[in-house]
Amino acid sequence: MHSGNNIGKMKQKISIIGDGIIGKMMAIALHDLNFDVSLFHDQKYKKANERYFSINLLSKYLFEEYHIWPLIEEKSINPYSKIVTWDDLQTEEVLFESRNINQCELAYVISESDILTAIDSRIQKKSIKIDSMNILNSNTNKYDYIINTINNKNLGIDSQSIYKTNYAQKAVVMNIDVDNSSNVAYQKFLKGQILGLIPISCKSYNLIWSIDNKKIDDFLDKPKREIINFLNSELEDKIGRINDCSGYSIFPLSGYLGKDCFYEKKIYIGSALHSIHPLAGLGLNMGLQEIYCLISKIKKNSECIDKLSLYEFQNFIKSINKKTYFGINFLKTFYCDLTSPYLRKYFLKSFNSSTILKRSVIRFATGLQTRDQISRRL
Secondary structure, eight states: OOOOTTTTSOOOEEEEEOOSHHHHHHHHHHHHTTOEEEEEEOTTOOOOSOOEEEEEHHHHHHHHHTTOHHHHHTSOOEEEOEEEEEETTOOOOEEEEGGGGTOSOSEEEEEHHHHHHHHHHHHHHTTOOEEEHHHHHTOGGGOSEEEEOSOOTTTSOOGGGEEEEEEEEEEEEEEEEESOOOSEEEEEEETTEEEEEEEEETTEEEEEEEEEHHHHHHHHHSOHHHHHHHHHHHHTTTTOOEEEEEEEEEEEEEEEEESOSEETTEEEOGGGTEEOOGGGOOHHHHHHHHHHHHHHHHHHTTTSOOHHHHHHHHHHHHHHHHHHHHHHHHHHHHHHTOOOHHHHHHHHHHHHHOHHHHHHHHHHHHTHHHHHHHHHHO
């Protein structure tokens, strides 16, 4: 996917705002196409505590293309081949399995620090410099395009040009210890709550617990043992007995999606373009998918960024992002806000019995559908 055919042409100067995973991957991809890339970090942007991401198959492919995956493999990778979802009404258990799409795995759980360590080694090898935003603010005119990857009110999309969703929830993230974990991810939907678990080692899971704002104070008042007892009861021994939980952090949940991906010489990807509910673990994958699509369009159009490549990128990615954003919002509403057992049972039974529909959903969520569409258009 990378080459150097732009050699001999006037290099386009590109500034990238944000030195997280998306910003650095964008810098590496453009550098390999012989763009003059400058990377900037926002000093106001605070790094979160250690996080874990489910890296889907398209994101893995992107990391492989830029020789980052072997470096990640040297660290800790926990793949899973099955997702089990169920609810508190005992309506219908839904299984998503890698064999449904003829793959070995559905996703790979990797810590943010391990991903960044691998990416940083490539950044250093390519001598891509990272500067402060203060330097960019005084030199914006010298860049052909500015790519923003972070959610910054001063740099982001106009508030009138986005879809917004107030999830009225906070996410509690913690690690839980069990006797033995497996290569299975779990998700249980409760009234006003969602419990999502991904394996991070042979004896632990990362729990993303979405709780309605009106219930969050009840959680904060509970002692650890009471939280563990609650989780053991709700998870019904599907992951075995929980022995301990630790290191929790809390952050508010809100959703937004930009209606446009660029304006004049500003391009928006990653958190600058969207934020979605974490129930499907697709947030980071959406950003990496945008990089894959944008680079593909640039390569198609003489390996330069122009209005044609940007319009093609926008038309393609807008459709995918809208399906993801509104699809996730539908699931959250369907499970957490609709209480009709009959409606849920009918819908889920129909979904479970449709091999074609289930395969289509899995291919979309893993990014395989996007990769195939891009390949057919090149």
